[in-house]
Amino acid sequence: LQFLYFIGVHIVTLGRLGKRRAYPSTGGGALKVRRVQEEALQMDAEGGEMPSHTDPYITAHKAELVRLTMQLLHGLGHNKSAAVLQEESGVALQNPDATSFREGVLDGDWDKALTAISKLNIDNAPHEKRIAFLIYKQQYLEELEAGNKVAALGILRNKVTPHSDDSAELHHLSTMIVCGGKDVLYGRADWDGRRGHSRKDLLKSIQKYISSSVLLEEDRLCSLLKQAQEYQRERCMYLNDKSVNHTLLHDLRSDHSSLPRYTQMLLDDHEDEVWHIEFSHNGRWLASGARDATLLLYDLATFLERKDSTAMHANHVLKAHRGSITKTAFSPDDKKILSCSNDHKVKCWEVATGTLLQTFAGHNDDVTAVCWMPDGKAFFSAAVDKRVLKWNVDGTLLQKWYVPRVLDLVVTSTGELMYTIDSEKRIICYDLAKTEPCTTLVPLEPGRGRNAGEPEVDPVVFVIQEDDYLTSCDLSACGRYLLCGISVKESKGCIHLYDLQLRRMVHKYNGIKQFKYVLRAVFGGATQNFVLSGSEDGKVVILHKKTGEVLTSLEGHSKMVNCVAWNARYPDIIASCSDDKAIRIWSPDVPKIQSLRKTEHRDVEHGEEEEEEEEEEEEEEDMEADRESDGTGTGTTEDCDDDSMK
């Protein structure tokens, strides 16, 4: 019997791997451990099969797992361990020709690589030709890099050309002979030299033509693990940080506690409804604009350093506007801030001192949006007077366009594209470079010819037409997504997410009460995977961008929340402003101040009952009016709809 077992050890290649499973990873009784170890020892002595409690996954992928482990060991430099593993398990890393091919490519020993390839018997003529072409091309480029133009030419003629079918490609390669220096060569060939990644890239491109069981992909185990971690990140709803290197030892976990949920600070300097709020790009300043035309600037430095919640007052109280403030915009360097208002003007202030630098008067109606160009020297302003103006920050008007009524405007971070949402329920994307010669930025009706006098080039890149009114918009940092508030007649509005590459809506977010007011929704979170919005019932809602799920709903404001902001530099901090004249700053930490703790995660006790009362009053008035008008009638009426109350 023992003799049979000895034979078995040669047949079954991976008996030894099963031995590892004898060490239990979790508890289990001591008795069980001993029995398992005895079993393993017994098997060792007799050789043979794996214990029955081995994970079937391991059994199914035995050889592959060993090969990946060997590849990893080689990659880490533990060649001796890899050799021992090979001997113990009886599994070879890969076909020795494949190994020699790989070495040949990485060392630049092209003959070795080519002979190895021919031995691998790929048995597919076009593929073999392509592989040879790629190898010779690399050889050619390396010769050029070294400056051996004659040798390079020889390779091009005798080796590369016979293996290529694409004359355009050959032509492109031959132009490289006349390249001046290495840098030009790198640029033109899209190649980074023999010391760069080019040899590894070459290996990768040839990999396509060789089966992965013959030649293992480079660092395959690591790519698998990276994929697994990527998957974990995707599934982690509450993740709010940017770090990419999480431990492999356990799944990425996150929960509610990583989101800002507690009011850290209550700022109540405003004396009227607060309509707009914004953090600076460096996260240090907070600007808020109110209905009574006051603009406040708060310096959050001490709060951010010490998480000190002692009540803070505005550093600068700016009262130059005469109409409600609709939007603000910090300059890209955070030194200046623009404010636009219903007094038809835009004003520019210096953040540090609060001085008014410039007033821009060019609009005839409420200014709805301002947006900086990324260089911080110019900005756009849009108003409902059907104009978009481009200004230089020193006060000069650079350009004026006639447009449909624009309700909000954003410019991408590269300064190439501008998006507007207008009163005709459209999102329009403009190519800023092409807007220079135009005076009108109206999208053409399809089928309509171009009038004389209009420039040749159409600045409109695309238009998305919606069925309902768009109220506000926010552009994601990557420039790919646009978040718009939607107001639906006689119904609860919602928020739409538009993918600007696909040019259509990709998500609809409910869970927010938006009826007839402008509530600004913004992107937020360390990786911008959250959507933050206020609501007409006083809540601040955080939703997950991809799934649309409401992650948390924060209560504290007693009236509707008009605007919210997520601090880009300190993703733990969010701010919200409301009709209750207060601004709240939220973070994940439980506040130290007793009074603030009461306002979290509880039902708001004081409901909004004014609306109902108003309606009742109106009804009474109507009834009185009816009694007066009873009995009047005119001759020629098609229909007579006097309300006659019984």
Place this chain on the structure above:
Amino acid sequence: MGRIFRAFLEAPSVYVCNTCSAHVVSGDDVVSKQFQGRHGKAYLFDNVVNITLGPIEERLLLTGVHQVADFFCNGCDSTLGWKYELAQEPSQKYKEGKYIIEKAMIKKCQQ
């Protein structure tokens, strides 16, 4: 009361609220000009914007029992008129979904 969303209409002539100049209805959406409201002449319109509906009530009007809902201007909360939700008489069904606005509450504006 918050920053009220103002919708705009892009027609050549638009009726706006007398009190706050918010756009209410386009001149193209007049259905009939020969109606009577509580305070005098009224028009029947389609497609009204910038309004909030009140609760639906059943009222006996001269033309029969109707279910109507008063509506108010978003900008100033003044009652502009009512919307016909349901008409009992088949001859009155054409009014359903349309709005009566008292002429005194709005004024015409060219754009």
